[in-house]
Amino acid sequence: MKKIIIIAFIAASFAGCSKTYEGTVIPEDVPDLAALQNGYMQQLAASTEGWYMEYKPTSNPTKVSLLMKFSNDGKVSLVSDYKGYTDEQENVRFRVGGNVKPELIFETYSVMHAIAENIGGKFEFYISPNADGNFSLTQINGPVNTVYTLRKAVATDRADIQAKANTALLLQQFAGNASAYFKNLELASFDAFWELNTDQQTLKLTWEDQAGTPVSKTVTYNYIANGIALSEPVTKDGISIDGLYFGTATANELEITAAGNAGAGRIAVSHTPAFPYKGTANLFMRIDNVLPRFFAYTLDDPASYYSPDLQPHVAALRELISPAQLRIQLYHYNMNAGGTTPANQLYSMQLLVKNEAGANVFIPYYTSLAKMDESHVVVTPLGTTNSVGAPYLTPVLDFMKIIFPEEGVTVVPYGRSGTLQRLRVISRKDSRIWFNIIVSTPTGIYVD
Numbered sequence: 001m002k003k004i005i006i007i008a009f010i011a012a013s014f015a016g017c018s019k020t021y022e023g024t025v026i027p028e029d030v031p032d033l034a035a036l037q038n039g040y041m042q043q044l045a046a047s048t049e050g051w052y053m054e055y056k057p058t059s060n061p062t063k064v065s066l067l068m069k070f071s072n073d074g075k076v077s078l079v080s081d082y083k084g085y086t087d088e089q090e091n092v093r094f095r096v097g098g099n100v101k102p103e104l105i106f107e108t109y110s111v112m113h114a115i116a117e118n119i120g121g122k123f124e125f126y127i128s129p130n131a132d133g134n135f136s137l138t139q140i141n142g143p144v145n146t147v148y149t150l151r152k153a154v155a156t157d158r159a160d161i162q163a164k165a166n167t168a169l170l171l172q173q174f175a176g177n178a179s180a181y182f183k184n185l186e187l188a189s190f191d192a193f194w195e196l197n198t199d200q201q202t203l204k205l206t207w208e209d210q211a212g213t214p215v216s217k218t219v220t221y222n223y224i225a226n227g228i229a230l231s232e233p234v235t236k237d238g239i240s241i242d243g244l245y246f247g248t249a250t251a252n253e254l255e256i257t258a259a260g261n262a263g264a265g266r267i268a269v270s271h272t273p274a275f276p277y278k279g280t281a282n283l284f285m286r287i288d289n290v291l292p293r294f295f296a297y298t299l300d301d302p303a304s305y306y307s308p309d310l311q312p313h314v315a316a317l318r319e320l321i322s323p324a325q326l327r328i329q330l331y332h333y334n335m336n337a338g339g340t341t342p343a344n345q346l347y348s349m350q351l352l353v354k355n356e357a358g359a360n361v362f363i364p365y366y367t368s369l370a371k372m373d374e375s376h377v378v379v380t381p382l383g384t385t386n387s388v389g390a391p392y393l394t395p396v397l398d399f400m401k402i403i404f405p406e407e408g409v410t411v412v413p414y415g416r417s418g419t420l421q422r423l424r425v426i427s428r429k430d431s432r433i434w435f436n437i438i439v440s441t442p443t444g445i446y447v448d
Helices: 002-015 033-046 111-118 155-177 280-285 311-321 390-403
Strands: 019-021 024-026 051-055 064-070 075-080 089-097 103-106 124-129 135-139 148-152 182-187 190-197 202-208 214-224 227-236 239-249 253-258 265-270 294-297 326-332 348-354 360-371 376-385 409-417 420-427 434-441
Touching: 033 064, 033 089, 033 124, 064 111, 064 155, 075 111, 075 155, 155 214, 155 227, 155 239, 155 253, 202 227, 280 294, 280 360, 280 376, 280 409, 280 420, 311 326, 311 348, 311 390, 326 360, 326 434, 360 390, 376 390, 390 420
Parallel strands: none
Antiparallel strands: 019 024, 051 064, 051 148, 064 075, 075 089, 089 103, 103 124, 124 135, 135 148, 182 190, 182 265, 190 202, 202 214, 214 227, 227 239, 239 253, 253 265, 294 326, 294 434, 326 348, 348 360, 360 376, 376 409, 409 420, 420 434
């Protein structure tokens, strides 16, 4: 009898209380987690205009605007201002799940996954209701603990997000349609290299200070109607650019209607840079004529070492000479230890190929080099080779005219491969032709 009384007392105590799971209060009229999740699903689907969120996935200022319209069948349509996802994505599967507390999970690959891959963040969120009828989201095991407001959308949200999406599409198309490698920002009071990463929403500007030394600044940006807002101003000698507004675009030019107090101007596409990269020509030529020689090479993956426009030419040459392997190697000031290498053999492009037995064979095609400025070098084929290279001399010379035109090449620093310098060699006749090389000697990093 005593046991029965105790059990009845415990049951009565719980009957008058709400349940809690990890801080989420489950009201009396929602008796379990599954019912709570189903209630959130219905609430998400009930908003006729959908839901709006400004999503800043990391501690960086980069944010993405999102408009979501949920349905009861577990599908959501998404509109964003993120590159590649400016058109509405339909039939993206989602669910409200979770084992401890409700989670909003985007299951189909969507803009949420692309943001996570390129910028950061997650596509799974804890979800909880707010008193005002909106929801709060936090990333599950994400890089930040930011609480995002998923609010009911209003009629103007779609137009606002579409205006920003149009800017994202404008920049994406301009970058994709550009007919040359270099993009130069040319304003009334400011000139710089323009390097835009639309995946990560970063902008790198490089300009020369009064001493002629290159200065670079990388900022993140967010889309606005007809422009971008920078995460922090880019400044130089009283000039301050906190955003840029765009006008009309062609394949070779994007109009800038306003850029802080730097005035109007354009982003111009060019086969040559706005100013030279200091020191790259000297490194490339081994201009001091000292050992060790300059030795640099490509490897086998075409996408990693050759521009899309150059890859067919490399493939054709490989098929002709050595289908098993063809690598480009550059030897500059290739003096032997005795100091007796003939002057007309000090500089060469050598092809590393495989013979029928699978052994490496080096085929030299000799060149001469002339420095035109700090990063501009003219590489002139001499039309000479050895007995192994003689049968291929004509097609190789045709290939060399493509990568080493009379106008010369621009030698651009291109990061590092471990502790070794990487360079990109770009045609000044057609800058869509370029190849990347790893500098084996001299060792170390010379130009960042």
